[in-house]
Amino acid sequence: MTGLIPVYRIDDLNLPACDALILDVEGMEFPILQGAMDTIRKFSPVIQIENHAPFAEYGWGCYEDIRKLLHEYTEAGRAGWDTILVRP
Secondary structure (H helix, E strand, C coil): CCCCCCCCCHHHHCCCCCCEEEECCCCCHHHHHHCCHHHHHHHCCEEEEECCHHHHHHCCCCHHHHHHHCCCCEEEEEECCEEEEECC
């Protein structure tokens, strides 16, 4: 694919509802979650993220940064490299 590819924050989509955010974005979870904070605050979706340490080396934030950002969320479980977070 060539040319410009539009990029949107999740918050820019003005979703009418959001029950779950499932992110498999090769280490870019932190900046994507930063762009979804209004949606997360409004709907408290279940969040599934890939928690694979080598991705932190890219400099886009690590799991600890995500946990600070989502401080109101708790870990509900893991599935392979994925962590499931819920807001009580």
